[in-house]
Amino acid sequence: MTTPFDALVEEYASWWIDFLGEHSHIGGAEATRWLLQRADLKPGDRMLDAGAFIGASARLAAASGALPVATDLNVDFLNAGRAMPGGESVQWLLASTNRLPFEDAVFASVWCLDSYLAPRELSRVAGPRSTLCLCCEVPTDGRGGVEAFIDEWESYGWRLGAHRAMSIEATQTWRRAEADLVRKRNIYEPRYGKRPYLAQLDLVGNLVASYERGEQGHGLFVFARG
Ligand SMILES: C[S@@+](CC[C@H](N)C(=O)[O-])C[C@H]1O[C@@H](n2cnc3c(N)ncnc32)[C@H](O)[C@@H]1O
Secondary structure (H helix, E strand, C coil): CCCCHHHHHHHCCCCHHHHHHCCCCCCCHHHHHHHHHHHCCCCEEEEEECCCCCCCHHHHHHCCCCEEEEEEEHHHHHHHHHHHCCCCEEEEECCCCCCCCCCCCCCEEEEEECCCCCCCCCCHEEEEEEEEEEEEEEECCCHHHHHHHHHHCCCCCCEEEEEEEHHHHHHHHHHHHHHHHCCCHHHHHHHHHHHHHHHHHHHHHHHHHHHCCEEEEEEEEEEEEE
16 A cells, blocks of 8 residues: 555655655654653643654654644645644644744744754744754854854753754765665666756765765754743
């Protein structure tokens, strides 16, 4: 039987669906669980999964009693998530993280995992006593490093509760992706087309090189306020 996720993989032949899976961020489901353990979400609390893809994090949070909303720019991803196990417990909304269709201060926990980060907007919709869970690339070079990243969020009233550096996991993820792109060329090339296929290989190769040169880092962050 074809699952809604299989159907998406067929339709969206993009490397991040192939290589990251349903929990489409570095660290996968294990990273989601690490964040959930620290998000201080209680049954009935509202949670926002911004840039949710198929809302794997939102569906996991719903399973522990939270009331999640999953937003994304792509309606096909939201529809697939709605049809997956636990999808009925999540509210699905087409919206850009740049401009979220919510009143101020309505969420107990705001999540944005390997998606577009809009600090002002994500902070606006978070409640006065809330948490913020991020999985993202962070600068490690002359831009000021991870401290500058944390400073920016602190300027919106957040204080850091937990941080886990994920750069080794990120390097390994993209190394595996690079190896798969080479090994399964006969599968991927017809899907991507020759030039886009080579561009994907270059992109993943450049990501690996930047992590290995220490120009870029990746991390999980849990901030809190109130
Ligand atoms: C790598 S996936 C991460 C998905 C999800 N957060 C997860 O961890 O499984 C990136 C997602 O961000 C969405 N996205 C990118 N830019 C966005 C934006 N400005 N507003 C809302 N969603 C966005 C994409 O459509 C995609 O579903």
